[in-house]
Amino acid sequence: MEWILGNPAGLWALLGIPAVLLIHLLQRQSQPVTISTLFLLQQIQRESSEGRKIDRIRASVPLWLQLLMVLLLTWILAQPRWLRPESVQPVAVVLDESASMSAFREEAAKELIRVLSGMGSASGRTEYYVVGSGLAGRNYYRGTELKGVQGVLAAWEPLLGEHEFTPALRVARSAVGPSGVVILVTDHVVPELPFDARLLAVGRSIDNAGFTGLEVREEGGKARWRALLRNFGESAVERSWTLAAGEQRSPAQKIRLEPGEVRVLEGGFPAGGERLRLQLEPDGFAVDDVLPLLRPEPRVLFVSNLSSTRLTSLTEKVVASIDGARLAEAGGPAADLAFAGYDPLNPALPSGNAVVFLDRPSASAKPVAGRILAEDHELVANLNWEPLIHQQSFGIPQTENDRVLVWREDKPLILLRRHPDGSRQLLFGFDVATSNADQLPAFVLAIHRFAESIRLDKPVLERRILETGQPLKVPVADASLGTVEARFTSWDSSEDWRRDLPLADLRAPLKIGFLSIAQGEVPLLQGVTYFADAREGDFRKSASRDDVSGVERQLVQRHSEHDLNWPLWTLLVMALLVGSWAWMAWRQSLVEGGALVAER
DSSP: OOEEESOGGGGGGGGHHHHHHHHHHBOOOOOOOOOSOSGGGGGSOOOOSSOOSBOOOOOOHHHHHHHHHHHHHHHHHTOEEEEOTTOEEEEEEEEOOBGGGGGSHHHHHHHHHHHHHHHHTTSSEEEEEEEESSTTTOEEEEESOHHHHHHHHHHOOOOBOSOOSHHHHHHHHHHHOTTSEEEEEESBOOSOOSTTOEEEEOOOOOOOEEEEEEEEEEETTEEEEEEEEEEOSSSOEEEEEEEEETTEEOOOEEEEEOTTOEEEEEEEOOTTOOEEEEEEOOOSOOGGGEEEEEOOBOOOEEEEEOOOHHHHHHHHHHHHTSTTEEEOOTTSOOOSEEEEEEBTTBOOOOSSSEEEEEOOOOSOOOBOOSOEEEOSOTTTTTOOOTTOOOBOOOOOOOOTTEEEEEEETTEEEEEEEEOTTSOEEEEEEEEGGGSSGGGOHHHHHHHHHHHHHHHHTOOSOEEEEEETTOBOOOOOSOGGGOEEEEEEEETTSSOEEEEEEESTTOBOOSSSEEEEEEETTEEEEEEEEEOOOGGGGOOTTBOOEEOSTTHHHHHHHHHEEEOTTHHHHHHHHHHHHHHHHHHHHHHHHHHHHHHHHHHO
């Protein structure tokens, strides 16, 4: 049966062995004894009158008794315990996948292995569960081998932005049960962890400067970029930066940033340069040192204006406010979205996607009263319709394919109609021409959201700047396939892959680089990914703390049995101590008795 020491500090008692030996090396000073004759001196060899203070160790009964007493005392103080071979201890480790952990990944791995090695010797068998802190606890490893955990740590790449640990800790606690140990490995101190989790924080304050934002805009038909560069540290730093296009690189330029300073870098895209890369001199946190650039090209939304003369002015203003919208021309691409009017006396609606306004003035100029209520729908969420003033009108008849988005008491004002062919229409059931709708942000924003939803469903090529890990919605010609083909190349070419990804959970890669998505031979998306969570670059609150070390002793108590013979060993120590004293006292009495006899 395997045994361990419940109190390793008790081994310090072994220092009693050299102490006992040192005592026996020291020779006691000679004591004069009066005798009545000189014949005994003839057998004594002449020596120094002072004698040696250190002599060789002579085996004696007190020496062996005292050494045995020290060994028994050490055994008692070290508290030996015998592990139960059937004992099992589950341990779950939640690895912080925030990008800031990349600065301390090696240190965290070493510290975690040290902690787990100690915990592994506290039970007959240890079951390890390693999960990530993001995506509700992605499972990395489950097994009984510490080498498996080491393999996970070697491949660990923390790349996420700031996120909550609670979902992953819940998964970890459910995996190990109430008796298991849950450890969160991170780089900052978390005041209170749920689910009785323990903190292993490995971090420190480091200086860091990096890119925190990006904007590309058109000016005079030319694309220009603007990038924000920030110093997160508490001391001034000097960095050099370059602009690269493929293998070509501009001369390095120096820039000095004071503590907390934000600087704007800007420039234009060279002729024929569609993809660029801003690169900062590397520091301890490399994730925000690279910023890929791409000239965006949104999907063009072709619009047709089918409204009557009284609505033309309003329609033109709305269309002009939609980014990327163009009027469809004869002989050109078909319109993706139509703006039209509805006359109750001549009820006819356009086919396909459309925004429809009621086009019939009311005989009464009296405004309609009543409370306005908005449904919980993405087109009207968080929009204020209360200031809307409109007159009494006939309205647009409601069908079974309609969903009312906005009500005036019990009368529908705005409806969303879905047709069997998949087209959608946004219907305004009041006369917008005589209302104040064009002065309300809610009116324009609702139309913008609807137009954007139509644009996102258009399966044509789009060029975009993406955040790492960003959810993607890519329109496809054939949704029944369920997948698209993605190609990704990291900025340093360290990763280059092509694979099929599901449409249901499509996300941008977590690394910085260049992404393209297609279905068959139809290109759908080209983009660059960059790390956008500036909070991860601030290390002023990074710190270290170990709340796990104390749990090892508790596990030893739980999975082992103590030495039941300790009262016997205690009595034996006392007996050895008394025996040593008694032996020395007896020998002393013999010496003193011999001297008395000699005097007589």
